[in-house]
Amino acid sequence: MDARQQNSNSANSSPLLLLRSLAESGDAPGVLDLLQSGCAPLVADPETGQTALHLAAGRGHSHLVEALIQAGCDVGVQDFVSGFLLKKIWELKK
DSSP states (O other), X not given: OOHHHHHHHHTTTOHHHHHHHHHHHTOHHHHHHHHHTTOOTTOOOTTTXXXXXXXXXXXXXXXXXXXXXXXXXXXXXXXXXXXXXXXXXXXXXX
């Protein structure tokens, strides 16, 4: 079973949960498949305020950060956990 299948099972196949999970793990093919199928990358986790972009940036997955920004993610979004703007998180990871 590959990472996408495992993440799909653990996320109950919800596209938004799956997108965030794949972005955090760095699964570029999985993220790109979901984006191409129309999954909205802008939706934040209601508990943390984190988007797939926050999770990818926090883990240093620059290839996914670029893809998510091109898909329409807002780099100015603030999460509820750290209060940091995504731009600051990304700069710290460089």
